[in-house]
Amino acid sequence: MxxxxxxxxxxxxxxxxxxxxxxxxxxxxxxxxxxxxxNQKTDEGHCSKVAAHYNELQECGLAVRNQSRIVYLRNFNNWIKSVLIGEYLEQVKQKNRQSISVLDLGCGKGGDLLKWKKGQINKLVCVDIADISVEQCIQRYGDMKSRCYSNEHLFAAEFVRADCTKELLAEKYQDPDIMFDICSCQFVYHYSFETLQQADTMLKNACDRLRPGGYFIGTTPNAYELVKRLEASETNSFGNELYSVTFQKKGEYPLFGCQYDFNLEGVVNVPEFLVYFPLFEEMAKKHKMKLILKMTFAEFFKEKVQNSEHKMLLKKMKSLEQYPSAENSGSPGINKEDYVHAEDYLKNPQARPPIGTLSKSEWEATSIYLVFAFEKLP
Missing domain, CATH: 1.10.287 (Helix Hairpins)
Incomplete structure (x- = not known):
């Protein structure tokens, strides 16, 4: 390394x-x-695999998702995104922007649509590589629109199917002169680090249409954490019963095309690539972007949970599991080691059960990520 x-x-x-x-x-x-x-550039690369992966994923519905072993992990990650998006929308509003436009790169099925609605933005452009994901995003927006009251504000939306690592989005917008206040790229940018050209094209799409003072925000795996865990492992993989990460080999980590396979319970694996953050930051400077935030999920949580509104949102989104509860104490199949940290905390005389926590396995899975934010310079 x-x-x-x-x-x-x-x-x-x-x-x-x-x-x-x-x-x-x-x-x-x-x-x-x-x-x-x-010689790491390929004609097609892994983008078609990524698109096929997300096209094949079935929409399981809220009831099924709530029965998943990783429901709290998903809710926690969603809380991280909600806080990140909310804080930078507030930054934009403080700059007296009357009409807010947002670019959602890698929008998926539209999991963040409600966040943009609550943020009272005016225009949203959703882009994704997977046709079915875009179709489901359009359907979600339509459902949201049909549920709105006649006097209720809802942003205008535009949907684009494109490979953001190879196609220039400026040629696809309905308004060729559109400018954005925020570009959000959640759990997606690492797919672009297959080659330099793909990573730079993704950056160009994210940043070139940002207004001066606009923000490029996102979440991505932390290369340092991934490599640290790999080097501590006796094999080419690491993880637990919920997630696993497998590299092709140890000891060699090229700047681009450093592939690994990521598995999360209930999700078929898909190739991902290490993002060496100092390189990412240096490349962003070419697009007039200045790094203003880089924190691990653990650091971000520790800081933001001190805010009373964020803490209330954490409870509302059910982002932490109550411990002890019937689900995690005494039930067959529960790994007691997953809650040793909670038991230790409860030994504190000031602790009042039940407390909110993630299982050890879930925390190990979510702590491989970081949040970032760049600001567009004049």
Missing amino acids: VKTFSILHLLFNFSTKTSRFFQIEITFALLKIICFFL
């Missing part, structure tokens, strides 16, 4: 006599040369 990543440190630490603009341009050119010799 150190040998591979040290290449970047050589590239990024130019002489201070060189202007910052030329540092970025030279860095980008050198990265292209590296990727050419690594």
Whole structure:
């Protein structure tokens, strides 16, 4: 890992006599040369596999999802997204934006539509690589619209089926001059790190139509955490009964195309790629983006849960499991080791049961992610 990543440190630490603009341009050119010799670009890549994966996923419905072993994990991740989206919508509103436009890259089936409705935005463009996901997103929006009262505000929406790692979205918008205040990219950007060209095309789509002062926000796996867990493992994989991550081999982590397979209970695996964040940050500078937030899910949770509104939302979204409860104490098949941390906390005289928690297995699964936010410079 150190040998591979040290290449970047050589590239990024130019002489201070060189202007910052030329540092970025030279860095980008050198990265292209590296990727050419690594011969990591493919004609089709894994994008078709990703599209096929999401096209094959069945819409299971709320009742089934609530019976899943990872229901609290999903709700927790959803809470992270809700807080992130809410905070940056508020930042936009504080800049006196009267009409807010949002680009949702990798919108999936429309899981964030309600968040945008609550944020009272004016325009939403939803983009995804999977045809069926886009169709379901359109249906969800239609259902939401039909349930609105006549005097209730709902944003206008536009839907685009496109591979954001290979196609330029500017050519597909209904309004060719549209500009956005926020681009949201949740659990998606890492698919683009198959090649430099794909990662940069995704960045261009995310950032080029942002207004100065606009934000590119998202969630993505933390490369450092993934590699740390892999190196601590005796094999090429790690995980627990809920999730698993499998690499092709240990010790070599190329800047692009570093593939691993991710499995989460109830979800068929699909190829993903490591995102080395210092490289991601450097590439973003080419698109006039400044990093303003980078936190692990654990850090983000610890900070944001101190806010009373965020804490109330955590309860409302049922993002933590009550412990002890009939489901997790004494039931057959429950792994007691999953709740040792909760038992230890309850030994505190000030603790009042039941408390909110995630199982150890769920926490291990969600703690491989981080949140990020970039701001568009003038």
